[in-house]
Amino acid sequence: MTRQPTAPSATPAWIWLPAGFGALLLVVPLVATVVDVPWADLPELLTSDASRQALSLSLRTALGSTALCIALGTPMGWVLARTHLPAQRLIRTVVLLPMVLPPVVSGMALLAAFGRNSLLGGALEGFGIRIGFTTVAVVLAQMFVSLPFMVLGVEGALRTQGVDHERTAATLGAGPGRVLTRVTLPLIAPALRSASVLCFARALGEFGATITFAGSFPGITRTLPLEVYLVRESDMDAAIALSLLLLVVAGVIVAATHAQPRRPV
Template identity: 60%
Template sequence: MNGARRAAIGALPGALPRWVLIPALLGAAVILVPVVAMLARVPWPRVPELLLSEGSLAALALSLQTSAVSTLLVLLLGVPIALVLARRTFPGQRVARTLVLLPLVLPPVVGGLALLFTFGRQGLLGAQLELLGIRIAFTTVAVVLAQVFVSLPFLVVGLEAGLRSAGTDLERTAATLGARPGTVLRRVTLPLAVPSIAAGALLAFARALGEFGATLTFAGSLQGVTRTLPLEIYLQREIDPDAALALSAVLIGVALAVLLATAGSLRRGS
C-alpha cells in the first residue's frame, strides 16, 4: 500500500524522478565551484586597500555612471519595443523579434565591430557625424552605446514575456468602457508591467556593468574615459592579480544583489 501511494505521489504533476537531481547538482556545480574557487583566493583583508586605488575607483565610478545611463536608454527604447511585439501583430514580426534578440547570441566583440563600422570615423553614420565635429568611437558615449547594444534584449525578453502572461482582458475591458489607447497604456498596461519592467531594468543594468568585449572593441581602454570595471580587471590580471580578484568580487556581489532584487520584484508582481 505504501509503495502504491509513493508511486501515485511520484506521478503527480511536478513530481520528478530522483535521478534528475544528479545532473541538476552537476550543472549547479559547474557554475558554483569556479566562483567559490575564485572567491577563496580573494585577499579579503586587502580588499578595501585594493578598491581604493586610483584605477579601481575610476573604473568603478565610470562603470556605475555608464551603466545607469545605458539602463535609462534601454528603458526608453526597450519598453516600446516590447509593447509592440507583445500587443501588435504585423508582417515580419518573427523576423523583427529575432533581430531585436540578436545581441544575445552574438559574441560581444562582433557587436563592438558592428558599432565601430556604424559610428567609427569611417563608419556608416560616424563619417557624417565626424563632419559635424561629433566623435563617438573611443569616447564615454561609445561605452554607453556598447552597453545599450548588449543589454537591450534583456529588458525586451522579460517585458514581452510579462505582458503576454498578463493577458489583455483588463485592457479590453478598459477600451470597452471608452478609455482611449493612451489612457489604457498609462492606467492599465504599464502598471501591470511594472514588475517585469523593474526586473528587466535590473538585468540590463547588471549586463551593462559586466560588459567587456563590445566596449573594448568600440570604446578602447582609456582610464577615466572608457576603462570600465571589467576592462580594469582584465588589465590588473597581469599587473596585480590581487586587485583583479578584489574587483571581481565586487562584480559578483553586485550581480548577486541584482538577481535577488530581480527575484523580489517578480515575486511582488506575481
C-alpha cells in the same frame, strides 16, 4: 465525486548526480574566488584611484544604458506584442540578435556604424560629434547588448497579460494613451522592474563590445570588467579583489530580480 489532485511524482535517485555535478561546476569557481581574495589588502585594493574610476564609470554608464533600454525597449516590446507588422518574425529575430551574438561582433557592428571611417560616423564627425572610443560609445555598447532583455521582458509580459483589462478601460472611454499609462504599464510593472535589473546587470558586466567599440582609456572608457582584465596581467590580487566586487554586485542584482513581495494572507 471530487477528483483528488495528483501527487507529484517522486524524484528519480539518479537525477541527483548530474544536478549535483552541475551545481559544483557553478559553485566551486565562485567559492575559489572568495577564498583567493587577499582580505588584508582588500580595502587598499578597492580604494585605489584606478578601481574607483572604473567602478564609478561602470555604474554611471550602466545606469545610462539602462535608462535608454527602458525608454526604447518598452515601446519596442509593446509594438511587437500588440501589433501585426509585415515580416514580424524577422523583425523580432533582428531585435533579439544581440543576445546571442559574440560581444566582440556586436562591438564590430557598432564600429562599422558609428566609427570614424564609417558612413554615419563620418557624417557625425563633420558636425563635431565623435562617438567611437568615448564614454558615449560605452553607453551605446552596453545598450546594444542589453536592449533585447527589455524588449523580450515587456513583450512576454504583455502577451501573458492579454488585452481584457485594456479593452475594458477603452469601453469606459479611456483613450489609448490613458490606457497605456494607467492600465498597461501598472499591470506589467513587475516585469519592467525585472527586465530593468537584468539590463543593468548585463550592462555592468559588458566587456567585448565595449573594448572593441570604445577602447580602454582610464576614466573615459575603462569600465570595471576591463580594469579586471588589464590588472590581472600585473597584479593578480587586485584582479581578484575587483572580481569579488563584481561578484557581490551581481549577487545583489540576481537576488533583487528574484525577490518576490510578500502577499497578505
